[in-house]
Amino acid sequence: MRRYTPARFTDVKLTGAFWRERLDTVLARTVPSQHRQLAAHGILESLKLPKPVPPVSIPPNRHNFTTQIFWDSDVGKWIEVASYALAHKRDAEIEAQIDAVVEDLAKAQLPDGYLNCWYIQRELENRWTNLRDNHELYNAGHLLEGAIAYYQATGRRRFLDIMERYLDHIAETFGTGPGQKRGYPGHPEIELALVKLYHLTGDKRRLDLAAYFVNERGAKPNYFDIEAEARGDDHYWAGTHEYSQSHKPVREQDKAVGHAVRAMYLYTAMADLAAELDDAALKRACERLWEDITTKRMYVTAGVGPSAHNEGFTKDYDLPNDTAYAETCASVALILWAQRMLNLDLEGKYADTLELALFNGALTGLSRDGEHYFYDNPLESDGSHTRWAWHPCPCCTMNASRLIASVSGYFYATSADSLIVHLYGGTETTLDVAGTRVGVMEESDYPWSGAVSITLTPEAETEFGLKLRIPGWARGARAKVNGEEIDVAANTVNGYLGIRRRWAKGDRVELDLPMRPERVYANPQVSADFGRVALRRGPLVYCLEQADNPGIPVRQTRLPRNSEVRALARNDLFDGATLLTAEGKAIDDDGWQRALYRTEPPRERPATLTAIPYFLWNNRGPGPMQVWIAEEV
Amino acid sequence: MRRYTPARFTDVKLTGAFWRERLDTVLARTVPSQHRQLAAHGILESLKLPKPVPPVSIPPNRHNFTTQIFWDSDVGKWIEVASYALAHKRDAEIEAQIDAVVEDLAKAQLPDGYLNCWYIQRELENRWTNLRDNHELYNAGHLLEGAIAYYQATGRRRFLDIMERYLDHIAETFGTGPGQKRGYPGHPEIELALVKLYHLTGDKRRLDLAAYFVNERGAKPNYFDIEAEARGDDHYWAGTHEYSQSHKPVREQDKAVGHAVRAMYLYTAMADLAAELDDAALKRACERLWEDITTKRMYVTAGVGPSAHNEGFTKDYDLPNDTAYAETCASVALILWAQRMLNLDLEGKYADTLELALFNGALTGLSRDGEHYFYDNPLESDGSHTRWAWHPCPCCTMNASRLIASVSGYFYATSADSLIVHLYGGTETTLDVAGTRVGVMEESDYPWSGAVSITLTPEAETEFGLKLRIPGWARGARAKVNGEEIDVAANTVNGYLGIRRRWAKGDRVELDLPMRPERVYANPQVSADFGRVALRRGPLVYCLEQADNPGIPVRQTRLPRNSEVRALARNDLFDGATLLTAEGKAIDDDGWQRALYRTEPPRERPATLTAIPYFLWNNRGPGPMQVWIAEEV
Structure with missing residues (x-):
């Protein structure tokens, strides 16, 4: 399979x-x-x-663990x-x-x-x-x-x-x-x-x-009950077999439950085995679970597992921002799983989520200096959340x-007669495609720019399919082969632009993936994001961080719906980064005289809001941060 | 004292x-x-x-408790x-x-x-x-x-x-x-x-x-540590002496911490003892804790203790709505404490909170049928929260x-030479005031109406002060004595209108406390309520409940700031209740095709929103509910 x-x-x-x-x-x-x-x-x-x-050396917790x-x-x-x-x-x-x-x-x-x-x-x-x-x-x-x-x-x-x-x-x-x-x-x-x-x-x-x-998991009677009884254990965790996804046999599972990292590793293995063993039931279970997570249980950053309580899943559309657990490991493991799904089917939805998790859910976990980390990844912070x-x-x-x-290892794949490009970002490789060694040189300033140039160098002129991922966010993507425009929409299937031809040394494909700043809305059932908007450009989700917004209480801002969001290249920041900026409003605390509630609406003033890629936040000391900005309609 | x-x-x-x-x-x-x-x-x-x-019979929890x-x-x-x-x-x-x-x-x-x-x-x-x-x-x-x-x-x-x-x-x-x-x-x-x-x-x-x-509480070394050690206990809860407010001596406490009911009972006893023992330091501690709670740590319903984790307090302005614990007992105990504070000082702020807790935080805990209860009192529900x-x-x-x-017992108080009325609602009593038995007959349809009539019947004509609470919400209150208007603003001190005169049999005081529907805003630091508005009329806080809003997803609504909120008397509902209604918007789930995120804003349609007093919710079966409504500016 x-x-x-x-x-x-x-x-x-x-x-x-x-x-x-x-x-x-x-x-x-x-x-x-x-x-x-x-x-x-x-x-x-x-x-x-x-x-x-x-x-x-590590003191046992309350469960003596x-x-x-x-x-x-x-x-x-x-x-x-x-x-x-x-x-x-x-x-x-x-x-x-x-x-x-x-x-x-x-x-x-x-x-x-x-x-x-x-x-x-x-x-x-x-x-x-x-x-x-x-x-x-x-x-x-x-x-x-x-x-x-x-x-x-x-x-x-x-x-x-x-x-x-x-x-x-x-x-x-x-x-x-x-x-x-x-x-x-x-x-x-x-x-x-x-x-x-x-x-x-x-x-x-x-x-x-x-x-x-994988097959034994969830068999009745539950093995964890059997061994807990043998130990004379309290059954505390055993009371929630969902925690370890052992509540039912894996092929019957259709809701992502329990500890998120355990879930992601399990689903990764399930997809692996579906491929190796041609197990259609296992593949279907993976597809159901994928659908469940990505349509009901995933943050806009591809964080999964909202709750610290079980380090895991709760209920549909429960995606609180300030308490989001969204463990770094879970996003890393979501990438592993997405890659396995891509081994089964070339579906842009898998690669889109892989990329989203890579640039946002996972990359955020490591500081610029390479020596500090996030374990949990809230989408809103009062400034107390910081790297350790x-x-x-x-x-x-x-x-x-x-x-x-x-x-x-996540950029390229091959099939019997195709070369697949999942991710972009400037790479060189030589791969066996359709029996020929093919040199591939990709030039790009991705993710800051959506301009991609790929030069192929097959040892011998060879026919094969080149399948280039057209990300879901890239509306109006254009492509040229050796300078000649091709119809992207007509040649794209499930998010991959297919170009089949006899490729010769020096053939060049140019891809233009438009990276317009975009507003993202959550399904209204996500009550935490209701009336709010997130900003995205290309694969990057943005946030307002205090460091870029002096004098503005970043969690107390409003972005009018008609305010234009502009990209702002900042070569002075880190190793160069594209920020987003827009005219909005700041709501002040002043005039409240310590009141907790009052009948007069809060006062607001014009404020230029500046957003930084989420993965870059908290690299300039602690400070408030917010992904979902209140929107003024 | x-x-x-x-x-x-x-x-x-x-x-x-x-x-x-x-x-x-x-x-x-x-x-x-x-x-x-x-x-x-x-x-x-x-x-x-x-x-x-x-x-x-009740299975021990994970702490073997x-x-x-x-x-x-x-x-x-x-x-x-x-x-x-x-x-x-x-x-x-x-x-x-x-x-x-x-x-x-x-x-x-x-x-x-x-x-x-x-x-x-x-x-x-x-x-x-x-x-x-x-x-x-x-x-x-x-x-x-x-x-x-x-x-x-x-x-x-x-x-x-x-x-x-x-x-x-x-x-x-x-x-x-x-x-x-x-x-x-x-x-x-x-x-x-x-x-x-x-x-x-x-x-x-x-x-x-x-x-x-009370005095021994929080003394070092902490008694709970001593007894835990003697038991060979795990110190789990002992690690958080704040949980039981024994982290420091009570007179040094200035933040409301830990288990909310414990805190409220303790503060009640502290206020009691401050009064009985003329203990100024204890009184000051009560005042500090009162200020802390009511300006940073209390729901608009006078619920306290936002977290289920410790059944108690967390941090300033942390007042999540859907997970609000706000135990009924804690609001009941807040009433006990407020009453003790009123024994010390006649301050409207204590009575306002007492009343708020009574009609909202506490009364909500008992169903109309008198046989079903709320333990925790969220301010938003997806319909899963229901009485037991x-x-x-x-x-x-x-x-x-x-x-x-x-x-x-919360309606009246007396001092050496005054009769104090804290609450309104239709009562009869005879009390000793300034050495005379004074009959008091109060007529009112409170809390549905703010019109109050009080007839005094002293055994003998006697001079004393009548102190009538003018609630903080009652702006533009008016009063008459025997038909003659008196200047409320000029005669009100700390929220109590003082009328000192020789009172004779049949003297009649009329009070008009305007009950306009009002919008209430939370301090912008309460991020859970940011961009949202609550509705209040008189002492009652309102909520949108599904039962009154057929076809409208009540948690997915918007109320324009300029939309008029009108009172709507409904004699057919329960034993008669005043609802609030306003033209707003409903945001639909349709058109999302199961998407969790998208770039197109959610669609909305006009919708007449109907709000019911919070204390009445969930008496018509389970359904979604929301106190803080997204506001369209």
Whole structure:
């Protein structure tokens, strides 16, 4: 069922200024600083076994749960990021750092293959007794992704071999056979890691294990109840099997519920398996869930999971702005899922959401300096929400960095006879298309400009389809092939402009994706956004941040509907950014004399409003911010 | 320091239709139905000791805490309500029901005076080890209020004697003396009950105990930490001493924090003690906290405590509408506090808030049929919020009914030489004023009309001040004495119109409080209400409820600022109600084709909007509702 294969990020070079800057920052600053943080917080030390058991450093929460229990995953994710860095540029110091960790993991691994540093050190007798909460399989998944990335970057097998042994143990432990536990992860992750491994090695057993975990999920009686009873547990979380998407079998699921990151990882694995196993029911479930989220449960920034309470989904159209949780990890994982959906069907809606999540939901998570992060991403702040250098649950830090370090992997795909361009931004690559090596050079100042130029260099003149994504926001897009205009509307199917011809060296396609500043309205059922408007230009959602609006209380503004919104290029800001500006009104607090309510309307005055891309906010110190601006009709 | 003494509710007869209906409903339906509910839920049975210990009926929550632990308080509150009913009209059946409960309590009481049915039955060894969470003193307070009310209604001492013995035990157990525990209640309540008892008996020891509990609160080291450590507890709630307002000594407190009902009960007791003990520092603390709440932390309905998370306060101007907790009990307790503040100073701001809380925050809690309740009171609902017949934590049920059963006690007060009228609504009373018995007959259709006529009948012609509250909303109020107009503005101080003269039999004061429909705006810092308007007429806040607006999505409407809001008397609705109506716009969902976001503005159409008093909503089945309407400027 897989029809499209993404180009590997190692095959695509970023040349455009926008992504080059982000990538360079991650390689130069984020990867080393994350290693320092792992060391400083005792996470690297926690792998060195055996040793006297130190006290728990992250105090357990009210459920007697400490996030320290998934430190292994942080290590796995860092190795993944660091390996992506190596794939861009070999670096002996980073390799030595990874090797040291791998050495510790090798020593920690038990003779039977088991490898979880928390359990081995603290409560080995309890291993595999709480899949619901304690993230053993989730940790294994992230370690596996790290091992795969390291192998791909360096060709060194040691970590991969360790993980293969661990996977043998896991495959022995779980399954439907006699004596096996019919368990599956409380937090999905290992499933998609196993598919990755299958792609790497072709070992079908790994794909089977992923399929087992996905298929078993939600079977009755619920496994998490069974193991909770065996533990004498309180059933607190078990009372909400929706939290872990184990409330019903995955093929029957049609509402996005529970913990958002778990949901996104699960759906990613489901889409992976639908492709690998030609599973139409699984694909349909993915489509239903996609439809549910993108039509009822997603922020305009592609943030998902509005509530801090369950780190997840609530109810349709419940998208509060100031309390939006919209975890960075969830948007990163939405990108993973969208990419898998694009492997199944070339539908612009998947790529539009992928791009929206990339530039807004996910990119926002990493600061300009590459060393500060957002975990949750509200769309409105009174100024108290600010980036942090580390977190008791540092999952988002390395999800942002591993995404950026591998972002070039989301730009291109190929099918049997086509070359597909999903994203734009200045890249160079050479890919096999229809049996020929085809050089591709894309020049663009995207996302600041929608002008894109693509030059193809096939080794030999070859016929194939070039499919260029026409983003949903790009109304009136135009295209030329070797200077000759082609009819975009007539040749676009599901958001992709198809140009089939015999391509020769030096053929040039120019694309003009109009980036007009636009007003976006939410469905009236989203009461948080009612009477409000968001600003967007191209793939970027904008916000009013205090720093650009001195003297204006940014959350107390009104934008008349007839006020023109203009783009404003600001080369002095960060590495150059296009802002938006419009004449609006500011509502003042003065004259209230401390009153909370009064019968006289608030006073207002003219004010020039300036909006900055949402992903750039809070890089100039804390301050109020708002995405949805009250509109004056 | 006490300057004003409220007239007892037993001395004031309600004759106006509005309150008469509510009172009759409570007496005829609520009191008996609450007894049935207490029986049906095993709460009455739980007092019958000793017996085999039955399983806990209310499942413990995730903190292993069951609300069943404060069943004693429910019994105490029901006896209080039922006694108030008896004070209106003796009833042998109710008396027998109360006597049966008192008999059970007498049997349950231990030889040392201790009386808590949960602990006696289940874990006597743990008594007085968790004042923070387990409500022993809170329960004692409500039992005491019940005992006082029953004694006042019937003259029977038995329950009061039981409680006096229990109080002796409590006074022995807690205090600063050698061998005493320096504890105080996690949930204040007993403090104000003790002041009530002091008023009844004059026993200064009870006042001293109340003062001890209030003064000890927040002393360092924190008592709740000490007892938690002794229990080996997790410190979860202890981590937030603000939750129980024990984060600092009460005289240093200046922000309303933590659990809202606890806060209100505490502040009520503080105001009580400020009056009784001439404690200026305590009074100042009350004034600071009052200012904090009413200028930054109170809904337009006088609901307080926006968050379900802590059932309490969050941060300034954080007043979300759809998730507003605004517990009924908290508004009831705000009324108690406001009344105590009025004992100290005759300030219209206290009475305005008292009235606002009465007609909106509190009255909303009880259904028209007198047998259904709101616990939390959002100001916006998608239709899922609805009244319930009982609750695992039924505190609000009897707080609403005891308030209504004694509401006539909030209408009048006297000082050395004045008669004060705080509220209007049709009443008759005879009070001692300046040494003379003065008959007072007030006629009014309040709150539907602001026309009030008061006829005084002093036994002998006497000079005294009549102080009539001029509500803050009543702009352009007019008054006549025996047909002769007097200058209201010139004679009004702090919201009270003072008329000092020699009053003779039959003197008649007419008051005209203009009840124009008004628009109310929230301080622009309340982002939830930004760009929105609420409607008010007299003391009533209005809302759009689906039932009155067929075909209009009430949460998707806009009210132009220049649209006239008209009063609309509807005799066919309930027992007659004044609605508000205005021409506005309705925004339709259609044309969205399931889109969550789009660039085209939502379509709108003209729509006549009809608003109903907030306290009446959800008496015609579930449906969407909204207080703050988007305004079109």
